[in-house]
Amino acid sequence: MAGLFLFALADFVAITQIMVYVGGVLILMIFAFMLSNKELLKDLQQISGSLFSFPSWQSLTLALAFFGVMVLGIREWNSMELPQWMLNNIQSGDVIAPTDNNIQQLGIKFMTQYVLPFEVISIFLLMALIGAAHLSRKEERA
Structure with missing residues (x-):
């Protein structure tokens, strides 16, 4: 959240x-x-x-799986474009300024x-x- x-x-x-x-x-x-x-x-x-x-091999497998999901998420995030609602707000000037x-x-x-x-x-x-x-x-x- x-x-x-x-x-x-x-x-x-x-x-x-x-x-x-x-x-x-x-x-x-x-x-x-x-x-x-x-x-x-x-x-x-x-x-x-x-x-x-957990035995140690299961713990290691679980940790590697979580690490893989994290790396995949970061890679997807870097290659992703902004959502349409964000682009619409940027174009209309309806964004939050640091002075608000x-x-x-x-x-x-x-x-x-x-x-x-x-x-x-x-x-x-x-x-x-x-x-x-x-x-x-x-x-x-x-």
């Missing part, structure tokens, strides 16, 4: 996107590890042949038009934290 904002020349929104969502995901992971059942984590560590215990005050407009949009999506995302994060707390409870043995 941040890459799309960068393509749209909205640097501030892209950096904000990265900071907010990376921070949110890290906090969610910290709560998940803190509240998770330690016996379940021990069982996951002992499972052989699962996703958590976009942060004020962003604040107005976030607090008026996009308040509901942010509130929905906060509810989802709260549900995930409550779910992690529920999963970490010790069950009574019969």
Whole structure:
């Protein structure tokens, strides 16, 4: 998502996107590890042949595949022309200048038009934290 904002020349929104969502995901992971059942984590560590215990040749193959996809994407990007909507905006002069005050407009949009999506995302994060707390409870043995 941040890459799309960068393509749209909205640097501030892209950096904000990265900071907010990376921070949110890290906090969610910290709560998940803190509240998770330690016996379940021990069982996951002992499972052989699962996703958590790749042999070195599989890890190397996976890393090379990701590297290949990255190189292919960079090569395609360099040979690609600008999309038509960007060309139309450049021709009409409707581009963002470095001197434009976009942060004020962003604040107005976030607090008026996009308040509901942010509130929905906060509810989802709260549900995930409550779910992690529920999963970490010790069950009574019969």
